[in-house]
Amino acid sequence: MLAQIHVTFKDGVLDPQGKTVHNALNDLGYDEVLDVNIGKYLEIKLDSASEEEAEIRVREMCERLLANTVIESFRFNIVPTE
């Protein structure tokens, strides 16, 4: 199974990296860029018994380690692999 996890800043939290990349893109002539947010994308290969179990465990992993829930939020989905 594969967990695809997106970790992004919560609304209102400053994203200095996004801000700087936004400016850089504008400077490069991409004037259509209105805003940039940069987060993390994690792929975790799992050996779980079921999707339900994977779901529970991945949520826990996100809360405990993968996301800094004080400033970040996360979402994920579990996809079966062969």
Add this chain to the structure above:
Amino acid sequence: MLAQIHVTFKDGVLDPQGKTVHNALNDLGYDEVLDVNIGKYLEIKLDSASEEEAEIRVREMCERLLANTVIESFRFNIVPTE
């Protein structure tokens, strides 16, 4: 319009962060974790005339700046916003 961009390490490139997180998860008792890859997830708000145009421009941004194509690959999709 919103571009959702995933930038990940190419196969074979060592991902020290992924490896550390992998070990940490195993140490925390998540034995089912077989592999971890950590990449970037960017959301770019765009003021483009059309999806086609956005597509062309975002690809260019990725190639020029957002991904380091020596070691990273990228994929993206454009979603309309209100």
Add this chain to the structure above:
Amino acid sequence: MDKPKKNRPGPEITPEIVREHGLTVEEFRRILDLIGRTPNMTELGIFSVMWSEHCSYKSSRPYLRKLPVESPRVLQGPGENAGVIDIGDGLAVAFKIESHNHPSFIEPHQGAATGVGGIMRDVFTMGARPIALMNSLRFGELEEPRTRFLLNGVVDGISSYGNCTGVPTVGGEIYFDACYNGNNLVNAFCLGLVKSDRIFLAGAGGVGNQILYVGSKTGRDGIHGASLLASSVFDENTEDKRPTVQVGDPFTEKLLIEACLELFECDWVVGVQDMGAAGLTSSSFEMAHRAETGVFMDLSKVPLREEGMIPYEILLSESQERMLFVIKPGHEKEALVILDKWGLDAAIIGEVVEEPNDRIQFLGQEVVNLPIIPVVDGALDLKRPTKRPEYLDEVVHISLTEFPDFSRGDAALKKLLACPNIASKEWVYEQYDHMVRLNTLVLPGSDAAVLRIKDTDKAIAISVDCNSRYCYLDPYEGAAIAVAEACRNVVCSGAEPIGLTNCLNFGNPEKPEIMWQFQQAVEGMGDACRFFDIPVVSGNVSLYNETKGEAIYPTPTVAVVGLIEDQTKVMTQGFKKSGDQIALIGFTMEELGGTEYLKTMFDRSAGKPPVLDRKHEKQVQDFCRELIQRGLISSAHDCSEGGLAVAVAESCFSPGCQTLGATLTLESTLRNDTLLFGETQSRFVISFPEERINEIEDLAMAFPVDFSLIGKVGGSHFTIMVNGKEIVKQEIDVLKQIWKTSLGNYAGQTT
């Protein structure tokens, strides 16, 4: 009677709302008296932050007034963003230490990072270029996974922020104790260099001057961070009070430093203040207050990061990397050109007015109209009751007979070297860029950090210190020792102490026992500073360091800055040469109270801490500095945690020096444990070439100070003989390995 509500939108002010703003009933009544009407919501928010413990020092101010703040070198004492001390050659150093304890407990990385950013802004607002950072860190027991999470996050935060701004982090201290389990401490220190005739103050200056906003855009970060967090106790409900955490942007800070230093070159810059705790509110009020003027501001002009922000939020936001400049009218364009060059947001948001009020408009409506003086000065000094805590009766009485002495000290020595309070802090400081700017003459790992001042012969030595276990056992004596030890550390490098800054970390001041600790500690610090003739030029108070009723040990951290006139006469703690003589300056008493030895071997934080004999302390310090100035010795190290044995071991394997063994040959009637590991104050371990013995002994006699030859550098072992009997013999490489890797091994565990 009909009360007109013109221009005063927002909810009605209920007792509930007042309470939520951390204001007492009496305080609210005072507000009504002072302004003669009910404040609106925005104004209430302003009072709430300005009268918070953090901004008003209402519990601590009466005590702080007793600290000595003057010396011929002091150019600026407490009251401005940082203190400034003259070092000659037309130069001065600006420095301060400040806490970021609560934010770092909630989000260690960002909390520590923004702490570093804040203290740097305090220093460069004085017109000084920041040239050194230090920090004092306290965590709970390392066995707790949460501690390791906090430790990693805090060190990472300091590293990412300091390194990116290009200011070296040259030293610090770090301790672990269960009393910090629920409340870690992060105290950040910064020192900057400024021409003594180019010091900037935070005054608004004359009427008509323009108020220029510089730096990052304002978002909803940390609203009520300072007031609510720093003025209340943590418990299960802390979650609810979490403000939006401030995120640091060290890149913007770096640009801000460069841009501000460029602006300071211009003679039309009148005053400057960073927006720290309580943001735009406190900076505008305080600038007006210092200049005895008023200000007018239009919040519609403030660069905003988020949509829909209301005046209340704009005024109380604690978004980072923002400054407020006051410039003479007619120079707006020039200012904006400089700021644009550095890619910073900037806007003129108001001007200085005569009437001593802060009047604030938003979208054409007046939203605040408050008199400056009562808002800034109006918080009453609280005379909080004090009471000597009962725990003292229990913990200070110990008898040495409770603790069996040893005949071999190997095991204890190894255990102490591995104990995280004594083990090498390399794991920490290797994560900090401590060399950038090419001034660091003594890298981390010696008693004090030493930085040269380029284009002069001078150097600056800095040390931060506090043994909070001593302070727990005797806050008066503990605080005095903190001052003495910090001085001793800078003296070891050859410097003369010239100024001090402090960060007073305590529990809940509403408890008389805590207030007693505070009072005792400030008195001890003040008395020691007076005796050693060291002015306190800046400082910071952090109260309410409690979780679930458990307070931290009183932790009055001090940072002492010392001056070395001749850069070429800088001393370090490591032994330099096989065959050199080792000597002890000072004497050892039969005592173990408050030692790391008792804690590590018997798990006791008990006994009377060592007593500081100030006169004696001064003599040994002067003697040690004299030896260094005359170029007589090769190393100098003070005895602190772990006593004599640990001090000598550390000199054997100090970073930057080759590893050398040593043999100590001691004659003594003391118990072995007190001789090796006791922490009697006022002691230095020095080493020197044999042929200097006579000269040094003569000088010791003339001073006079206690001085005894105790051994020799050399060999592959660390050996200690007492009265002809070997009580320690260990391969020096083995000891070094234990000492060097212990902290990293702890910190690296993930579970």
Add this chain to the structure above:
Amino acid sequence: MKCGIVVFPGSNCDHDCYHILKHILNQETHWLWHKEEANLESFDLVVLPGGFSYGDYLRPGAIASFSPIMNSVITFAKAGGKVLGICNGFQVLLESELLPGTLIQNQSRKFICKNVTVRIENPDTPFTQNCGENRILEIPVAHHQGSYYIDPFSLNQLEENGQILFRYCDTKGKVSAESNPNGSVGSVAGVTNEQKNVMGMMPHPERCADPQLTGIDGQIIFQSLISNS
């Protein structure tokens, strides 16, 4: 030797390089501002200093590589001008594709600031000509993303062309996993381009070139360049 030091927003070893070149080694030294293209023809050396250009956001060196001044630097390099990239400057050179490979996060995932030792692998370049065979330099590193990476085939090629200039080693010159501070492939600490006029290195020679500080091994690199100019 006429030297130019590029200043990007966030550069922070720019003043250190200036201090060494101008005040310690007495060379004519100029600042080059990132926003302006410049005619570099008259220069003997352009230095891209260490630091955190653009905060290292996105990837170290990525945004800086698009600065106007980099157009001039690329033209200068293509014409055979000598370019030295130190730490963040090395990252900029890689992002600009003036040098092969890339730098990723240290294996420890932590910033490392300490003295290391490196071995000179090719003393036959303008950057190393004063070193002599197998010379070992003691030199500080200070970086978070200093782990050099390149595919095995290209690494081999670099080796064959003598493009690997420095390898991390122990004090005796032995190269091993223990002496590799950041996990770089082949323990590579510095490389040049095929023409040997562009060099990038993670260690900081400017931090060990002032006699008042510990060590002056870094001088040898600047001295090589001076002899060559």
